[in-house]
Amino acid sequence: MLEPMAVPAQPMSGIAMNPAPKPAQRQSLTGARLCKHADYQRAYAASRKRQSASMSWFLAPQPSAYPGAEHQPAPRIGLTAGKLLGKAHDRNRIKRRMREALRRHIDQLPEGCDLIFHPRRTALTVEFAKLEAEIVRILQQAKAEAARMTVQRPSCFSAQQPDLAKPQL
Secondary structure, three states, X not given: OOOXXXXXXXXXXXXXXXXXXXXXXXXOOHHHXXXXXXXXXXXXXXXXXXXXXOEEEEEEEOOOOOOOOOOOOOOEEEEOOOHHHOOHXXXXXXXXXXXXXXXXXXXXXXXXXXXXXXXXXXXXXXXXXXXXXXXXXXXXXXXXXXXXXXXXXXOOOOOOOOOOOOOOO
């Protein structure tokens, strides 16, 4: 008499029961980009220029960002590449490289601020890992400076207001 065969615990086809974890969703800069010329002009007027090895950058608070606000506006990024950097294909490549580096670190953007990058021509030839490390360092500096700006900016209620209990003469 034949005995029934035991059913193996795992399938014999070599496929694991637990599928591999899915890679993280691809983050996009679509909603975090400065689009209007007026936004760029306002950010330039409200900030000062800072230098880095292969780019300069500007950090400005967004107009609706104030301490104690219920909802901080989402951070926004701007990239500019003027004709001084080279022909269109060079400028486009610089912007593609910078967008990819920023996309990988979008979670490090300072809340309630606009950040504008002006790459130099060296951003075209520098290794991508070095460019990415420089952008991470700039984002860390921008985050620290944004925190200082919110501490230094006085609240609209902290200014001396007239005491309503005293009669005004």
